[in-house]
Amino acid sequence: MTCILCSKFINYQLKFTDIIFLRKIENRVCQKCLASFTKISDVHCKRCFKSGTKETCSDCKNWLKKGEEVKHQAIYKYDEAMREYFKMYKFVGHYQLRQVFAQEIKKVINTYKSYTVIPIPVSPERLEERGFCQVTAILEWCDIPYIQVFTKKDSEDQSRKNKVDRLEIEGLFSIVEGYELPTKVLLFDDIYTTGATINQARQILKKEGIKEIKSLSIAR
Template identity: 30%
Template sequence: MKDCLLCSIPIRQLTWGGLVGRSGDCICDDCRSGFERIDSQPSRSYFQETIYEKSLDTIHCIYSYNDSMKSFFHHYKFLEDAALAEVFRNEFLKLRPAVPIPIAPNFDHLKRSFAPVEALLPAANVLSILEKNTQVKQSTRKRGERVTSTNPFSIRSHVEVPEEVWLVDDIYTTGTTLHQAAYVLKEAGVKKVHGFCLAETLLKK
């Protein structure tokens, strides 16, 4: 018996005496039930008639950014509990090649010990071909500032790009990050870019 990664309560596993719980899960049913699955295809209207309009061929978000998801990200990203990447890793198993949104290097105010988006992905699926060239976080910007911000991404030197990729981020708000990264990938020769996010939220005006 192992403990839930979120609440630390022991998880009951499958036994010979009867089917109890789910074998191999890393969180308990109570914690799992707090996540609201939405399987959405969020609006991309912010980018109509801009250079980013056709950057993403598809976009899919799995969960709502509700209170349970906010708590998850607080512990995962800001308290740096890297073990929590296991909670949702199965959601990303079929994404190959998966291009994670990178973090900017040398954050003076946020020196993370791991890359949160890349850690969600099975290592065999990861194709790290993007670089981020700014230390400004999108979460510090309002909606209008995000949509009109300078593109911070570039392709790493001396890398080959495939014809089709899954571009992965953790949270979808306006979609600016994904559209900017997808634009760079298309400019580098990628034919199709599919956006994929763990959670979707709405940014107030």
């Protein structure tokens, strides 16, 4: 078996039961490639997991001034290795890269057992362009159940915006009719930058009467 990031051989002992029950081989990334990604250490903002401080970061202070509570967790730092990963996954379209962080994502989401996962969607334009939604593709590979209650209007990709523009995204989402909304929600996205996207989704859910809303991203 070869690593899906560097194509080098991985010594994997395939079990007979794996073949019989058609089990997915989840760890298809070599240890060297996994080590290139930096997990967020204990030194992070207690509200959004921004690295470098144990105090409330400037982004979260801005949200608090607006009366918005931030309850976010992230797993990895958004560094050069992570930027390259998302470039290959989202923009080049290497669909198999949805598998890279599966084990870690499953482990973290399993700590939110009483929460219903709601992914942040991509716009119809972006979905047509890429051929898949990078967030739901990861959840589906991980066999994590979710409900898709949001639709997203077409807009410029977040990665092409500066910080100010990212904060100005009013009216980005709307609720799909017909869902019975849960009482506790875990919003899931790939990257958390300013928190504007997550906050807008949170605001919509709050208007629907949901009081317990937390969020999780792969990178921060």
